[in-house]
Amino acid sequence: MKIFLRKNSALLITLLIILVFLIVSSRGMSTQDFYITVLRSLSAGSVVFLVAAGFSLIFGLLDVLNLAHGTLYMIGAYVGWTVFVRPDTFVDLLAPAFLLLSGLTLTGVLKRFTGKFTLSTTARRLISWGMIALGVALAALILSRYPIAMWDLENYTRGPVTFSFFADKEMRLPLEHLSFEKISPVLGILGLLLSSLIYASGIALLGRETRAVGKFNWRSIILFIVLLAAALLVIIFNTPLTEWLVKIDSTWLFLVAIIVAIAIGVGLGAGMETTLIRPLYNRPIYQLMLTLGLSAIGVEMVQAIWGRPGFIMPRPSIVKGSGEGCPATSLAGWLENKCATIQFFEGRIRVYDEIIIPVLGIIVLIAVWILLKRTRIGMIIRAGVQDRAMVEALGINVRRIFTLVFALGVGLATFGGILAAPSSGLNTGMGASLQTSALIALAIGGLTSYPGAALGSLLVGLVQQFIIKYGQIGIEIPFTDIIFKPSPPLVPASTVLLMVIVLLFLPGGIMGKKD
Amino acid sequence: MNKPRVSFFREYRTILIFFLVMLVLPFIIGLFEGSTPELVWNNQGTYSKFIQGLLIEIFILALFAMSYDLLFGITGLLSFGHAMFFASAAYATGMLLKFTSFPFWVVLVLIFVLSVAQALLFSLVLPRVKGITFALVTLGMASVFHIVVTSTDLSKYTGSDVGLQGYPVPAFFNASAEKLRFYLIALFILVVTYILYKSFVKSPTGRVCVAIRENEGRAMMLGFNTANFKILAMIISSFTAAVAGTLHALYQPAIIPSIADLGFTVTGLLIVLIGGVGTLSGAIIGAFVYKLLDFGLRRFIGEGASFFLGAVYVVFVLFIPYGIVGTWMVRRLGWNQACKQGWQRLLRVFKSPPKD
Numbered sequence: 001m002k003i004f005l006r007k008n009s010a011l012l013i014t015l016l017i018i019l020v021f022l023i024v025s026s027r028g029m030s031t032q033d034f035y036i037t038v039l040r041s042l043s044a045g046s047v048v049f050l051v052a053a054g055f056s057l058i059f060g061l062l063d064v065l066n067l068a069h070g071t072l073y074m075i076g077a078y079v080g081w082t083v084f085v086r087p088d089t090f091v092d093l094l095a096p097a098f099l100l101l102s103g104l105t106l107t108g109v110l111k112r113f114t115g116k117f118t119l120s121t122t123a124r125r126l127i128s129w130g131m132i133a134l135g136v137a138l139a140a141l142i143l144s145r146y147p148i149a150m151w152d153l154e155n156y157t158r159g160p161v162t163f164s165f166f167a168d169k170e171m172r173l174p175l176e177h178l179s180f181e182k183i184s185p186v187l188g189i190l191g192l193l194l195s196s197l198i199y200a201s202g203i204a205l206l207g208r209e210t211r212a213v214g215k216f217n218w219r220s221i222i223l224f225i226v227l228l229a230a231a232l233l234v235i236i237f238n239t240p241l242t243e244w245l246v247k248i249d250s251t252w253l254f255l256v257a258i259i260v261a262i263a264i265g266v267g268l269g270a271g272m273e274t275t276l277i278r279p280l281y282n283r284p285i286y287q288l289m290l291t292l293g294l295s296a297i298g299v300e301m302v303q304a305i306w307g308r309p310g311f312i313m314p315r316p317s318i319v320k321g322s323g324e325g326c327p328a329t330s331l332a333g334w335l336e337n338k339c340a341t342i343q344f345f346e347g348r349i350r351v352y353d354e355i356i357i358p359v360l361g362i363i364v365l366i367a368v369w370i371l372l373k374r375t376r377i378g379m380i381i382r383a384g385v386q387d388r389a390m391v392e393a394l395g396i397n398v399r400r401i402f403t404l405v406f407a408l409g410v411g412l413a414t415f416g417g418i419l420a421a422p423s424s425g426l427n428t429g430m431g432a433s434l435q436t437s438a439l440i441a442l443a444i445g446g447l448t449s450y451p452g453a454a455l456g457s458l459l460v461g462l463v464q465q466f467i468i469k470y471g472q473i474g475i476e477i478p479f480t481d482i483i484f485k486p487s488p489p490l491v492p493a494s495t496v497l498l499m500v501i502v503l504l505f506l507p508g509g510i511m512g513k514k515d
Numbered sequence: 516m517n518k519p520r521v522s523f524f525r526e527y528r529t530i531l532i533f534f535l536v537m538l539v540l541p542f543i544i545g546l547f548e549g550s551t552p553e554l555v556w557n558n559q560g561t562y563s564k565f566i567q568g569l570l571i572e573i574f575i576l577a578l579f580a581m582s583y584d585l586l587f588g589i590t591g592l593l594s595f596g597h598a599m600f601f602a603s604a605a606y607a608t609g610m611l612l613k614f615t616s617f618p619f620w621v622v623l624v625l626i627f628v629l630s631v632a633q634a635l636l637f638s639l640v641l642p643r644v645k646g647i648t649f650a651l652v653t654l655g656m657a658s659v660f661h662i663v664v665t666s667t668d669l670s671k672y673t674g675s676d677v678g679l680q681g682y683p684v685p686a687f688f689n690a691s692a693e694k695l696r697f698y699l700i701a702l703f704i705l706v707v708t709y710i711l712y713k714s715f716v717k718s719p720t721g722r723v724c725v726a727i728r729e730n731e732g733r734a735m736m737l738g739f740n741t742a743n744f745k746i747l748a749m750i751i752s753s754f755t756a757a758v759a760g761t762l763h764a765l766y767q768p769a770i771i772p773s774i775a776d777l778g779f780t781v782t783g784l785l786i787v788l789i790g791g792v793g794t795l796s797g798a799i800i801g802a803f804v805y806k807l808l809d810f811g812l813r814r815f816i817g818e819g820a821s822f823f824l825g826a827v828y829v830v831f832v833l834f835i836p837y838g839i840v841g842t843w844m845v846r847r848l849g850w851n852q853a854c855k856q857g858w859q860r861l862l863r864v865f866k867s868p869p870k871d
Contacts (some may be wrong), residue, residue: 065647129833279833284594286832289788292781293828300822443651493662500655506643 014455018462025466027474032345037469038462038471039354043423046361047064050416052438052445052453053368054409060385060448061405064277067291069413070435071298072268076414077421078263078306081313082460085167087245088149088175090260091297095190096146098231099120100139101267103196110197110204115401117205132275135199142191147178161311168283168314172246175412185235193228203275205493254316258418265414269407278399292489295431297410303428310427313342319352353423358417361398364412365454372450381405385448436492437464440499446512455510461494467494517575527710529796534706541567541695567698571690571766574701575759578708580786581795582755586655587784588793590715590748591728592641595650595780596657600633600753602775603660603761606679609770610672613682623761630757630834641745653845654777661775678771688765701762705799708755712795715751724748728793789831791838800839 005012055069083090119127152158166172180188235242236267245253272294282286314320318338326339327348334342334351339349342355349355372378380401383391394396416428424430437460445456467486474483486494502510524531541563542552550560558564579601586592604626611622640652664673673679684690690697715721723744726734735741764770773779786805790797812820825835835842 036748125834276829276833283836286788286836288830289785289828292785293825293832296821296825297829300819300825304819306823439651440655443648447647487667489662489666493659496655496658496662498661500652503644503648503655504640504718507648509648 003353011455012508014459014510018459021462024392028475029469030131031349032470033473036344036347036349036354037465039349039358040469041458041461042358042361042466043354043458043461045048045457046358047420047424048434048437048441048460049361049454049457050364050419051413051434052441052457053450054366054412055438056442056448056450056453057381057405058409059442061388062273062277062281062402064287065291066406067288067299067435068272068295068411069410069438070433071263071295071302072410072431073413073417073434074302074426074428074431075268076265076417077313078302078428079264079414079419080257080261080416080421081160081164081306081311081426083260083314084250084253084313085150085163086151086175087253088242089151091234091242092148092178093246095234095238096139096143096148098227098234099189099192100196102193102224102227102231103135103198103200104203105220105227106197107200107204108217108220110153110201114201114205123236124205125494128202131202131205132199135195135197135202138195139192140196142183142188142195145182146188146192147180147182149178160306161309164311164313167423168312169239175246177242189235191230193245206275238466250314250320258415261414261418262411263388265411268414269410270403272303272410273403273406278402288310291442299428299431306426308428310425313421314424319350319356341416350423357419357423364415367397368412369450377401377404437495440495442509443499444509445501446509448511448513452509452511463494463498464491467491469514516789527713530706530709530713533799534702537570537702538699540570541564541698547869551718556695558692564694566691567694569806571694571698571701571762573802574705575762575766576760576782576786576806577799578762579756580704580783580790580798580802581708581712582759583746583780583783584754584787584790584793584798585712585715585755586752586794586795588787588795589721589728590724590745591731592748593647593650594630594637594653596637596653596655596660597656597752597778598775598777598779599628599660600756601763601779602664602770602772603633604630604757605764605770605774606664606673608764609682609763611678612684613679614672619685624860626675627754627774629749630753634746634753637753638742638746641749654780657775657780658775660773662779665772672770674770676772678769680769681763683753684765690766692807697766701766704758704762708758709799710797716795720744720747747794758820785828789822790839791841791844794838794844795842797838797840804839 021168022038025037029037032469044248051069051073058064058069060065128297151160151163153160156162177183183270245256276294277287277459280290287416321338324341326337327341328334328337328339329343331342333339339351341350343499356363370378372382380391380398384398384401388398416434420430420434438457441456441460443456444459447455469491471486471488471490474485477484478480506512542555545555545560545563547553548560548562550563553562554560558703561713579597582600583594583597586594586597607626607629608622611617611625616788635652637656644652663669665675667675669675670677672871686692689698716725722742723734723739724747725741726737727741727744731741759847760774763774782805786801787798788801789804790799790801809820812823817822837845
């Protein structure tokens with residue numbers, strides 16, 4: 001018992017402080033306000049946690065401070081929005097995406113051939129990066145003529161803002177069914193395939209180990225054929241697929257959006273790690289520059305594709321109802337009438353923002369916790385955070401685990417993005433502000449500690465939401481008649497101050513290891 | 516410590532050449548647009564004045580980046596709050612000139628005191644936190660400063676989001692009337708700072724700072740009180756950044772709050788990374804590259820400029836691994852040899868023409 005107390009002293013003190021904080025703040029406001037604010041803090045904390053958890057896993061294992069994490073969170077939100085509001089664009093993009101991916105499955109096979117050339121390092125790097133650039137340029141050229149239904153940034157009536165406005169009102173604007181006009185289908189498909197093969201061989205040439213792979217890998221060939229077949233199927237059944245996606249209930253469409261967002265995140269993460277981050281493990285500070293550059297590129301691309309003004313994302317139908325029986329009086333009533341709000345004391349709480357987001361956040365928290373604590377991969381990750389060289393010495397392929405963790409971390413961030421989008425809307429600054437919150441949460445909780453990330457996110461959420469609430473109702477300062485109303489800039493300032501105070505007393509964060 | 520005496524001019528050859536080139540550059544550019552040196556001297560010639568303005572901004576950035584390099588590249592302290600040194604000096608200059616009637620040298624003394632005070636404030640946390648945690652704590656402090664500057668409650672003094680405007684600039688430092696003089700002052704300060712920094716790094720004190728970067732435990736074991744050296748580096752760096760901030764306040768018509776946020780610290784970091792960490796001269800070269808890239812891309816591409824800026828960073832990281840100066844130092848030997856061989860091959864072609 002004594003040992004337990006001493007070991008977890010920092011955690012216990014923090015929990016005590018939270019408890020005192022909650023008790024004190026519950027006296028200043030009505031019970032209903034208090035509970036709603038706590039729920040909101042849980043919601044804000046969950047989103048921060050989803051970004052912070054990936055960030056901390058990546059920093060812990062790879063020692064990479066991924067400053068593009070906030071941008072990836074934003075990309076998750078925008079991709080999810082596209083699937084949810086414009087299923088036709090999504091279906092049109094599916095086939096090119098499959099084609100462009102199919103080449104990548106062959107990198108292992110291509111290595112057998114590229115490994116035979118003996119080139120100097122400089123020539124190898126120049127040729128491989130040249131091939132990657134050539135492949136990307138070819139893909140861009142073909143995609144510009146490929147029939148993809150798009151919103152129109154120039155024309156306001158067909159811009160993203162209008163589309164989400166009408167989708168929110170349950171009225172879809174007519175979707176587009178484009179056919180191959182500017183380019184013949186055969187040329188389009190073969191061109192995309194060729195470009196993917198070109199950059200795949202560039203990536204194959206980039207790899208440091210030049211030895212040919214011993215066994216011919218049939219699995220990758222089969223995967224390649226499956227991807228090709230999927231692309232062809234999607235092209236043939238384009239229209240029925242789109243119509244089906246439009247027809248199904250928007251709750252299911254939202255689930256599809258979540259899955260696509262996570263898949264994009266995992267793909268982007270794996271791609272980033274294998275091509276860009278990997279050459280930089282021995283010069284850590286330049287990773288900052290690289291991720292900053294990638295972040296700038298990401299923000300600019302989002303602005304170019306989806307436009308500068310922010311827009312809303314409609315909520316899925318299960319949390320949208322407002323007709324008879326709403327606001328619901330209980331969870332069962334909500335499920336029956338699909339209400340947007342639930343009656344709660346005298347006020348109402350929004351189901352999506354204040355119940356679904358925290359619940360999903362906690363589910364992810366537990367799932368990743370189980371992954372880390374109960375599986376073999378989780379064991380390797382935890383061991384790698386402790387001592388990377390030792391794990392490598394035991395004959396475990398740490399490189400593959402690196403890619404996996406990076407993909408997992410980015411996937412969590414994009415999941416957070418699509419989850420937050422319906423409640424907070426989409427704008428091009430959402431990534432940067434959330435990344436700051438996540439960094440603060442990590443610094444409070446301990447940079448490489450997974451439970452620390454959860455605790456820090458919770459604290460950041462609590463402080464932010466309570467300061468916002470007090471900004472509305474004001475704090476009575478004891479023994480005086482002054483009512484203090486915190487102004488909006490105090491919201492970020494308060495979390496920053498909390499971070500500085502915590503770091504001064506516990507330099508490693510609450511759950512971090514002590515130096 | 517018996518090292519061969521190298522004459523001052525030989526030791527600082529490159530920076531002196533840089534000084535001379537920069538000295539005559541406005542006049543040469545003046546010649547290209549058809550205005551005589553005399554006209555340029557009297558602040559005529561639009562194009563020459565425009566280039567002077569661009570170069571003044573580069574010099575200020577270079578000063579700022581060099582101070583960051585002393586802290587991060589030489590002493591090994593990664594701080595994310597460096598913009599605070601710069602911005603607080605800029606704001607202090609503006610506010611002292613606007614709301615008080617102190618003579619200018621008093622303002623300078625007060626700014627010196629302010630910069631030392633800030634360095635000591637940062638040093639308070641030095642013994643407790645290290646590495647990335649130190650970066651985060653300094654980021655926190657600088658963010659508080661940024662929030663104070665932008666808060667609406669103090670807009671009477673700081674101008675909040677709009678920035679501080681309309682402060683009187685002493686006639687001697689008036690950049691709009693006497694641009695060439697300001698240009699020469701900025702250039703002189705930059706060159707002197709560079710020479711002082713170089714000699715600091717070569718002095719025994721500077722060597723200890725480098726030792727702290729390489730292995731703090733070992734430096735401690737040798738009997739150096741590393742905390743004092745870190746505080747010294749912090750004070751020097753803070754003061755240089757403050758000088759840059761003062762120059763910025765004098766040169767620009769208004770002080771906008773964006774110089775106080777994390778983005779500006781990151782600008783300094785990027786300049787140092789582009790030029791080469793721990794090289795000092797890299798900060799100057801990096802500032803040139805950064806500002807010219809930024810300016811050129813914004814001028815010719817417009818809205819999508821930061822896309823290309825980001826792409827340039829990525830390409831830089833992949834192909835110029837240690838920054839411009841750093842990579843040059845690493846590869847110099849190989850290149851020197853290649854150059855020499857190529858030169859000899861060329862000479863041989865001329866010396867003995869192949870016989871038929």
